[in-house]
Amino acid sequence: MLELLFLLLPVAAAYGWFMGRNSVKHQELKDRAHITKNLSSGLNFLLTDQEDKAIEQLLHLLDIEAATIDTYLALANLFRRRGDWDKAIRIHEKLHQLKLPKVQAQQIQFELAKDYQSAGLYDRAEKLLVPLIRQATLQERALKNLVALYISTHEWAKAQQLAEAVEQTNSSSLRLALANIGCEALQHSLPAERAKAYQQLASQYPKAIRPRYELATLAMSQQQSAEAFALFRGIVIEKPQWSADILPLAKNCSMPDEDWYQLLSQLSHKHNNISAHIELADWLLQHGSIxxxxxxxxxKLQQQPNIRLFKALLEQRKQGSEVAADILESVTELVANYLDKKVLYSCRNCGFKTRQHYWLCPSCQQWETVEPISGIDGR
Incomplete structure (x- = not known):
């Protein structure tokens, strides 16, 4: 009898294993059916524009199935792009509570910080972004968002404290931002302090225009014309497209006549700049070369049709002919009225157009991208 019982033990074990396996499979099938039902219900709510119910239904699944994180991230990003920041925040906050791998958890933390920033919850966004600037994979993106946050709140000192972290990146836009932020922070400083600080910024960020521009205008205000002209000249040689704004300032500097002529000739003939053409023609006129x-x-009009060049030609012809002066006067006035309605600046990054110059583009929030326009109405 005992021998029979001993023989039956393997059979009993095998039966127990078989039944247990079937039970596990049955439970897995039941769980999957439950997930599918909740997913279908959530999608149905989305399709019928019941988004709040849809989010509640889909968030319940996070406790059951964390493998669909990318789907939830895509959904939250969709809400954020639509401006539904509260819905994006709810999804990302729920994801942020899950125990996930480090890289995935940091990405979710970054996305949640972007939600808070978009919604104007800057203190919450800052709290999440600051730790991320020490993470190699997210450092540059976190720094860009954090700098943008401090720009929005005008916390220039906090932004400047990120200089060391910025130097660890290859981002030219971040360096431009810090150069301009440094200039913003100096607006209410004493002239002597500003001059030294502008020089340091110009040396630290040589590709930035703003520190040299501010230093030049400060030199002009202190009657240091030679220094101011040298700085303005350096700017327009590097950025000929800025001639429309820089040349009128440089013209007011006391400089040798030959230096002014050489600068205008270089900008006109080498860089084909509209403002330089007009200034050079004016210089020739003043020196008797009508x-x-x-x-x-x-x-230049034949090479590059331009309304401003045409207006300059009309004004010159008007001075040279008393008979045609009245007719040319009316045409010149019409052209001037036309130009008065045209935009003067355009952002090379996003295309934003304006009649006023901004160091920071109001549209794309990039520094030093708003420049005088080119083309038939350009300067």
Whole structure:
């Protein structure tokens, strides 16, 4: 009898294993059916524009199935792009509570910080972003968002404290931002302090225009014309497209006449700049070369049709002919009225157009991208 019982033990064990396996499979099938039902219900709520109910239904699944994180991230990002920040925040906050791998958890933390920032909850966003600037995979993106946050709140000192972290990246836009933030922070400082600080910023961020521009205008206000002209000259040689704004300032500096002529010639002939053409024609006119000035404008108009060049030619012809002065006056006035309605600046990054210059583009929030426009109405 005992031998029979001993023989039956393996059979009993095998039966127990078989039944247990079937039970596990049955439970897995039951769980999957439950998940599918909740997913279907959530999607149905989305399709019928019942988004709040849909989010509640889908968030319940996070406690059951964490493998669908990417789906939830995509859904939250969709809400954020639509401006539904509260819905994006609810999803990301729920994801942030889960125990996930470090890289995935940090990505969710970054996305939640972006939600808070978009919703204007800057203190919450800052709290999440600060730890991320020490993470190599997210450092540059976290720094860009954190700098943008401090720009929004005008916390220039906090932004400047990120300089060391920025130097660890290859981001030229972050360096430009810090150069301009440094200039913003100096607006209410004493002239002597500003001059030294502008020089340091210009040396630390050589690709930034703002520190040199501010230093040049400060030099002008202190009657340091030679220094101011040298700085303005350096800017327009590097950025000829800025001539429309820089040349009128440089013209007010006391400088040798030959230096002014050489600068205008270089910008006109080498860089084909509209403002330089007009200034050079004016210089020729003042030095008695009336025909040379007119010939210059005609040649440049043939090479590069432009309304402002045409207006300059009309004004010159008006001075040279008393008979045609009245007719040309009315045409010049019409052209001037046309130009008065045209935008003067455009952002090279996003295309934002304006009649006013901004160091920080109001549209894309990039520094030093708003420049005088080019083309037929350009300067």
């Amino acid at each position: 025909k040379a000035a007119e010939q210059l404008l005609l040649e």
